[in-house]
Amino acid sequence: MTNKIEFKVYGDTSITFYPDSHQYRRTGEKTCLVSVTGATGIVDKSRVLMQWATRLNADYLREWVQKNPLTEENLMEAIGKSQEYYNEKKEEAADIGSQVHAFAQNYALHQLKRGELPQITDDMPIGVINGISAFLTWVDENHVEFIDVEKLVYSKQHDYVGLADAVAKVHGLLTMIDYKTSNGIYFEHIMQVSAYREAYNEEFGDLIKYSVILKFNKSNGELETKQIEMGEHIDSFEAFKAALTLKNIVKEYTKY
Secondary structure, eight states, rough: OOEEEEEEEEEEEEEEHHHHHHHHEEOOOOOOOOEEEHTTTOOOOHHHHHHHHHHHHHHHHHHHHHHHHOOOHHHHHEEEHHHHHEEEEEHHHHHHHHHHHHHHHHHHHTTTTOOOOOOOOOOHHHHHHHHHHHHHHHHHTTEEEEEEEEEEEEEEETTTEEEEEEEEEEEEEEEEEEEEEESSHHHHHHHHHHHHHHHHHHHHHHHOOOOEEEETTTOOOOOOEEEHHHHHHHHHHOOOOOOHHHHHHHHHHHHH
């Protein structure tokens, strides 16, 4: 059976979300809607990933050379193992991010009386514990009151859809929140949270005045926060609309 979740937006539009494929469709239609992450995915992120991969491979080879005789045969073996090392670190980073993200989501659901309070366990990696601790400190220091979690937003005007991580009152002000697991906060992250905010305000009125990104470091779970100022929000949403246009054109022409 195909997993699917039904959402109602604007009181008269039903959207079906298929979590296994991360696709959205207006209920009863065959054509997939363009998602926020689908549109921002048009932005090339290979440079950042290549830099991270190169750094990891260099670190591995530097340590290996210090411990092993430098022969051609050994060097070729080390190059192969450096790729394995990169794959392991990539999976480890994804696991750290997914665990911290899941804790944050479940914590918010508990605050909304929709689930049990998640626990920190002894078998969690230190990076996960660091990320969770930083998240809880941020919640406490900013008097965060969660309003919604995994909120589906849809823009009728621009015809895009997405799942926003959270909507909350931060110091009493309604705020769009997006969680990221990476080694930096990049412009496409700002585009995403701006698109979520605009779609939410389109449906409910101009209620959200602020948006913030919570970035958990891939390696150690350390938290970095970025509040999106109004000028940056306006510019990034304009950029998002351009990316959305390009995505729709590419989608149309790849039919053939």
